[in-house]
Amino acid sequence: MEAAIDLKSQYAHAMLPKVASDEASRQEFVKSLKLHLASKVAPGNRLAYQVRAEKRYAAATGKTPGNYHEIRKAMADEPYFCFWSALQRNSQEMMWKAAQLPVERSLDTLIDVSKGTSQVGGTLTLNPDIEIPRYHRMVDIHCMPGGYHTDFVEDDVANGAVYDRAVYLYAMGRMGPFNSDIGDTTIAFLKEKFPDLAPKRILDMGCTVGHSTLPYCDAFPEAEIYAIDVGAPVLRYAHARAESLGKKVHFSQQNAEATTFEDGSFDLIVTHILVHETSHKAMRNIMREAYRLLSPGGVIIHAETPPYRALEAFDAFMLDWDTRNNNEPYWGASHEIVPADIARETGFDPAKAFEGVQTSVFDAAEAERTKVFQGGDFGGAGAWYVWGAQK
16 A cells, blocks of 8 residues: 555554544653663663672572573562563553543544445454453453453444554554554565465464554465454454555454364464463464464464573563563463474474564664663564474
8 A cells, every 4th residue: 555654653544543632642651651761761770680689699599690580589679670660560551541542532433434444355254152262361461451352332443443552652663654563574584484485375363453464465465364363352443444454354253273264274374472472272272273274385473572592681581571560471481482392292393493583674773773672662673583384
């Protein structure tokens, strides 16, 4: 789609909630606060560790911390870290509230708009009888009230609209005007790693509002694009958003652990920051399901933030903040996955497993210049970790 793009603002598509001046100011404050915490406050944690916490731990145990778990213990009572952590958590809760206010005010209008955006032939199939996985029901993932799946009113799109705006604020604009950087970056990796891949059917598992789904429409224009999620409100929003942007996608409400698609239905299966929001058991079920769904030679690829083994221990500690402070109980374990091991467990040939770090397609130079890398907010800025296997 040809459109004039302001690289400093989120693209105002038909489904994006319109904000009043005070709401816009509140959201911009949250985004600026997150950037300030990331670039100015968070770096002080390393100094606090080196000057105080490391020495206290060594005095108490007779050794310096050897891994991120031990660094976490050393930093647990460090005043500077506790100060930063409290601000970080508060900024997260402020972000959701700032995104909620205009959605609450305009929800009836958003629902009406969502019902009138069918233009390009995409479809939406909902399953009112779906069982929402326990790992979603028992916790509001990344502190979003109601998670991905809660309907507050009939034909609800509220949490889709909240998520769309909040992602832009959370990433401080660093995923581009369409919040599409993870999809764009994953595609860049696929084009380099599998230059002959020409998928006829593509499945995006855990698509939420389709931020990362829509780039595949442009990258593989001959392919049929399918996308699934367990949440009805995010899917209603995703469908309306895609149609308003002229992208044909077939959305359906399904659990990625066990879909209704036939064996060998897809040549490419993708996920974008899905892995850390599923349980240990579910992740393996999803990989087994991907193996069933892929055609021979097909590829499953996941995009996440970097694995801990690729980081120095202190950076791993900072990135692990989400596990205990941002309602992401599976975050830590997901960052310790070894692709060949998971492939071996789930039917794939471990020799055909792969992993890599792909430079962000959007704003990589700016991310490198400002070096925004820390736990909590957009730890993958500047690059995304991708891993998967070929059938």
